[in-house]
Structures are given as structure tokens and as C-alpha cells.
Amino acid sequence: MDxxxxxxxxxxxxxxxxGTPARACSNVHGIPGDCQMETWRVPTGAGGAAPQxxxxxxxxxNWTYHAYELSPDGQSLLVHLEDxxxxxxxxxxxxRLKLDLPFTPRDVSWDPDxxxxxxxxxxxxxxxxxxxxxxxxxxTALGAAPPGPDEVPYEVLYAPDExxxxxxxxxxxxxxxxxxxxxxxxxxxxxxxxxxxxxxEGRAARTLAQTAGPFDFFFTPxxxxxxxxxxxxxxxxxxxxxxxxxxxxxxAGSDLRRLPLPSKGVHNLDWQPVxxxxxxxxxxxxxxxxxxxxxxxxxxxxxxxxxxxxPEQVHDATNVHTLWFxxxxxxxxWASDEGVWYRRVEGPPGKTVHVPAPEGAPIKxxxxxxxxxxxxxxxxxxxxxxxxAAKSVREVWRAGRPETSxxxxxxxxxxxxxxxxxxxxxx
Numbered sequence: 338m339d340x341x342x343x344x345x346x347x348x349x350x351x352x353x354x355x356g357t358p359a360r361a362c363s364n365v366h367g368i369p370g371d372c373q374m375e376t377w378r379v380p381t382g383a384g385g386a387a388p389q390x391x392x393x394x395x396x397x398x399n400w401t402y403h404a405y406e407l408s409p410d411g412q413s414l415l416v417h418l419e420d421x422x423x424x425x426x427x428x429x430x431x432x433r434l435k436l437d438l439p440f441t442p443r444d445v446s447w448d449p450d451x452x453x454x455x456x457x458x459x460x461x462x463x464x465x466x467x468x469x470x471x472x473x474x475x476x477t478a479l480g481a482a483p484p485g486p487d488e489v490p491y492e493v494l495y496a497p498d499e500x501x502x503x504x505x506x507x508x509x510x511x512x513x514x515x516x517x518x519x520x521x522x523x524x525x526x527x528x529x530x531x532x533x534x535x536x537x538e539g540r541a542a543r544t545l546a547q548t549a550g551p552f553d554f555f556f557t558p559x560x561x562x563x564x565x566x567x568x569x570x571x572x573x574x575x576x577x578x579x580x581x582x583x584x585x586x587x588x589a590g591s592d593l594r595r596l597p598l599p600s601k602g603v604h605n606l607d608w609q610p611v612x613x614x615x616x617x618x619x620x621x622x623x624x625x626x627x628x629x630x631x632x633x634x635x636x637x638x639x640x641x642x643x644x645x646x647x648p649e650q651v652h653d654a655t656n657v658h659t660l661w662f663x664x665x666x667x668x669x670x671w672a673s674d675e676g677v678w679y680r681r682v683e684g685p686p687g688k689t690v691h692v693p694a695p696e697g698a699p700i701k702x703x704x705x706x707x708x709x710x711x712x713x714x715x716x717x718x719x720x721x722x723x724x725x726a727a728k729s730v731r732e733v734w735r736a737g738r739p740e741t742s743x744x745x746x747x748x749x750x751x752x753x754x755x756x757x758x759x760x761x762x763x764x
Contacts, residue, residue, distance in 0.1 A: 371763035372396050374404040376416060379734045379754045381713065381722050388734050391755075392416045392423065395762070400441050403746060404757035408451035411750045413476055415445060415454060422454075424476050432479045434490055440469060444505065449512040452477050453537070457503075460493045470496035471506055471517060473537070495535040495542055497521075510557050510574040510588045513537060516545070518555060532590060545590030553578030553600045557588070558608040573615050573641050578603060582627065585615075585641045596641060598648065599625035599633055605657065609682065611666040615641040616682065618669050619648075620657045636660065636671050638682070651689065652678060663705040668725075670712065674699035677714050677723070692723050692730060701745035704754065713754045715744035720756055 375393045380386040392405070394416065406415040414425040421436035440457040447454055453473050460470035474491040484490045494515065497503060501521035509516050519531045531547040532555065556576040577584040577593060578600040586593040602625030609616040617639055624634040636657060639648035652671060659672040662682070670679035677700060680689040694700050698717030705712050713722050718739040723730050733754070736744060742760035 371398075371761070373758075373760045373762050374401075374417075375758040375760075376405045376414070377734075377736075377756050377758060378750070379720055379756060380752065381733050381754055382752045391425065394418055401443055404759070405746070405755065406445045406447065406454075407748050407750070407755060408447045409449060410451040413447075413451055414755075415447075417443065417445075422474075424479060426476060430481055432481070433483050434474075434479075435483070436491075446506070446508060448508060448537075455494070455506060455508075455515060456491075458491065458493065460496045462496065468496055469503055470494075471503060471515060471535070494537070494540060495533070497531075497533070501531055505555075507555070507557050509534060516555065516557065516575075534588075534590075546593075553580070554603070556606055556608070558610070576606070576608075576617065576641070594643070596639075597627060597629070597631075598639060599627050601625050602633065605660045607661040607669075609662050609666040609669075610664060614666065615645070616666075617641060618660055618662065618671075620660050620671065622655050622657075638669065651680065659702050661705075663709045664707050665709055667709050668705070670703065670705070672700050672703050672714065676700065677703050677712065679712070679725075690725075690728065695719070695721060695730065695732070698739070699743070701743060702747055704747045704749050706749045706752075713747045713749060715747050715756060718742050718744055718758075720744055720747065720754060722754075 373393060374396050376391045377388050378391055379388040391414070394404070396419065400419060401417040404417060412427040416423040416425065421434045421438065424432045424434065437459060438457070439459050443456065445454060445456045453475050455471055455473055458470055458472040459467040461467040471494045472491040473494045479490065495517055497519050500523060501519040503517050503519050505518040506515050514534050514536045517533045517535055519533060520528050521531070523529045529547060532545045533542050534545055535542045555578065557574060573585050574588040575586050575590060577586070580600065581595065583596045583598040583600050584593045585596055602621040602623045603619055604622035605620040607618045619637050619639060621633045621635060621637070624632050626632050635650055635654055636652035637648045637650050640646065654673060656673045657671045662669050667681060668679050669682055670677060672678070674694065676694050677692040678689050694716050698719065700714055700716045703712050703714035710726065711722055711724050713720060718737060719735040720733045721730050722733055736742060736758050738760065742758055744756045744758050746757040748755045
């Protein structure tokens with residue numbers, strides 16, 4: 338296989354973060370421009386507790402793809418506001434933070450310890466102009482009262498020097514730093530790309546790769562949001578998209594090697610949440626061809642190790658919007674408006690279970706329970722739970738007003754499910 342090193346030749350491209358909302362795995366399609374965004378906590382057990390509305394925010398314009406961001410430990414919630422965030426922590430009153438967040442779409446990412454949140458801000462260095470930068474907010478340092486008008490509740494972690502501008506970030510697989518993708522015009526001939534690792538402690542920054550040309554994406558085992566984030570030190574912990582194909586390497590970005598897989602056409606991917614695993618699931622929204630003439634379309638399972646078996650196509654449709662492994666990596670699942678599909682990773686080909694959309698209502702997302710014995714999904718304005726052993730589906734909650742609203746972004750927290758409700762108020 339071809340190999341790339343840190344000293345890349347002109348014209349060889351590397352890495353850009355896969356664009357939001359694909360970064361978060363669970364896309365929310367069809368959010369109207371003017372809508373009421375609500376976050377609900379819905380019990381799914383037999384206790385009979387009523388669903389609880391946690392937040393309600395009016396969104397004028399599409400300034401976020403998500404109503405909330407759940408911390409990996411399930412104990413904290415970041416709610417998107419037009420002028421900032423609202424932080425909900427277990428056992429404490431919500432804290433509202435008024436922030437200048439001029440960049441759309443917003444990228445927000447919790448660290449593995451559920452202590453800090455990374456996001457974009459506009460930062461002006463001494464004597465300089467405001468530029469895009471990565472900030473860190475320590476939610477454990479917030480008091481019960483919101484910060485005063487002259488207080489800045491976050492620290493600027495990294496702002497690249499001219500001519501580079503950051504375009505994406507993700508937590509490094511070891512959880513100790515952030516990987517930041519940058520682009521800038523350094524010399525005639527087009528833009529250059531740069532991938533930088535920034536340590537959280539000490540703020541030291543070092544370039545992992547720099548080259549000329551356009552970019553596709555980069556991805557790590559921390560790329561998706563349905564798993565509990567756990568630091569990993571895998572030999573292969575970085576996936577890089579590039580016009581000649583996908584490249585894999587360690588988290589230092591060294592000794593990158595080209596995989597027999599295309600990069601163009603990849604719309605979504607997830608990494609099996611098992612330490613040491615090199616198994617990834619990839620969704621190709623449009624057909625992509627490799628130099629040897631193979632075509633990839635739909636959902637595929639692929640090993641990243643050298644000499645691995647050929648990738649397996651597990652679904653051929655091109656309208657998948659959600660893709661991820663179960664929390665312990667036993668199953669892989671995907672969803673479109675028409676249904677949810679899943680199968681055991683080690684199961685024989687063809688043993689895929691299809692859960693059709695009830696009443697034909699479009700499915701907006703699904704989530705795995707930590708025990709891997711059930712999954713929850715939203716369809717139209719209703720929340721459902723599917724039992725894997727019984728192959729049964731039961732309706733848990735119906736929000737009402739299906740003609741103007743829908744549910745999305747389900748996430749298990751214990752046996753409860755967090756969901757977002759979006760209602761079109763522009764009519």
C-alpha cells in the first residue's frame with residue numbers, strides 16, 4: 338500500500354473534519370427556519386412517570402442543528418440558545434451563559450471526562466482583529482449565578498496564526514488534547530491544509546501534517562456522539578479523507594497509509610467502540626469508485642488493518658441519515674426515514690433486522706441502550722422502543738400536533754430517553 342509521511346509532497350492532500358451535521362452522526366433533517374425547539378426527558382419503564390419538558394427555545398433562522406448536547410456521563414446537558422448556552426448539571430439549577438457565537442454551524446464537543454466543552458468563538462489577540470478560535474468551557478467551575486457582563490466564562494485554547502483559519506476540531510483519541518483542522522493560503526497555487534494537535538494542559542500546539550490542496554475529512558474513535566467516550570491508545574486511531582482515498586494512521590499522524598477505500602462520497606462513518614478495534618462503518622451517499630474499479634455505495638463495514646478482508650456492504654440504499662455501533666460494539670445500526678436496520682457485527686451476512694417506520698411516519702434518529710438489549714427511535718411526533726430479543730416495538734410517548742412538529746435526537750440516559758421536539762411556528 339502507498340504510504341504518506343509527515344513530509345507530504347505538493348498536491349497530496351489530507352484531512353478536514355467531516356462537515357456538520359455529519360460530524361455528530363445523528364443528523365436532524367427538515368428543521369424549519371422558524372421553530373420552537375424543546376428538550377424532553379421521557380421515561381420508558383413501567384413506572385408510569387410523565388415525560389418532563391426540560392427546555393424550550395425559539396429558533397429564528399437555522400443557527401444550530403441540535404437542540405442539546407449531552408455529556409458522555411449523561412449528567413450534564415448543554416442547551417443551544419441564540420445568544421449562548423444554558424448548562425444543566427444534575428442536582429444544580431441551570432446556568433445561562435450569554436456568549437458571542439458568530440460561527441454557523443456551531444461545533445460543540447464534550448471532553449471524555451464530561452468536565453469541559455469545546456466550541457468556536459471569535460477571539461482578538463492583542464493589537465489584532467477578531468478571528469475564529471477554539472475555546473474551552475469548564476462547566477465544573479460555573480457558579481449558581483450566571484457570569485457578570487465583564488466576565489468571560491471560557492478560555493481560548495487555540496487560535497492559529499495568519500494565514501490559517503480553523504475549520505473543524507475533534508478530541509484526540511487519548512482525550513488529552515484536540516485535533517484542529519486549518520486551512521490557509523500560504524503561497525500561490527491554492528489553499529494549504531494543516532492538522533494541529535493542541536494539548537489541553539499547557540496549550541502546546543504541534544503540526545501533525547501540512548500540505549497543499551483541497552480537503553475531505555478527518556475522523557477519530559471520538560467522532561460520534563452516541564457512545565460513552567473512553568480514552569483509547571489504539572495503533573490505528575486516525576482516519577483521513579483525501580481525493581486519492583482514505584488514509585489511516587496513529588493519533589500522532591505518523592506513517593499514514595492509504596487504504597483500498599475511496600474518500601469521495603463518504604457522508605457518515607462510525608468507529609467500533611472497542612479498544613484496539615480497527616472496524617469502521619461507512620456510508621456512501623453517492624457511488625464512489627476506487628482505482629481498481631470497485632464501486633462503493635450504501636453502508637459498508639471495513640477493517641483498517643493491512644491485508645484485511647474486503648469491505649462488506651450491509652445496505653445498498655443512499656438515504657441513510659444515522660449510523661452507529663451499539664455501546665459495546667456488538668451491533669451496528671443505521672436508519673433512514675423508512676426504518677431502522679441493525680445486525681450483529683460478527684453475524685453472518687444477510688442476518689439484518691429491519692424495524693419499519695410505524696404508520697409510515699419518517700424516522701429522524703435512533704439510539705442504543707447501554708445494555709444493548711433495546712433501541713429507541715423517533716418517528717413523526719412519537720417515540721418508540723424496540724426490544725431486540727422479542728423483536729417487538731411499543732409506543733412510549735406521542736407529543737401531539739404531527740402536522741407541525743416532529744421528534745428527533747433520541748438519547749438513552751439510564752432507562753429514560755432524551756428527545757428534541759421541533760415545531761414549525763412560521764405557519
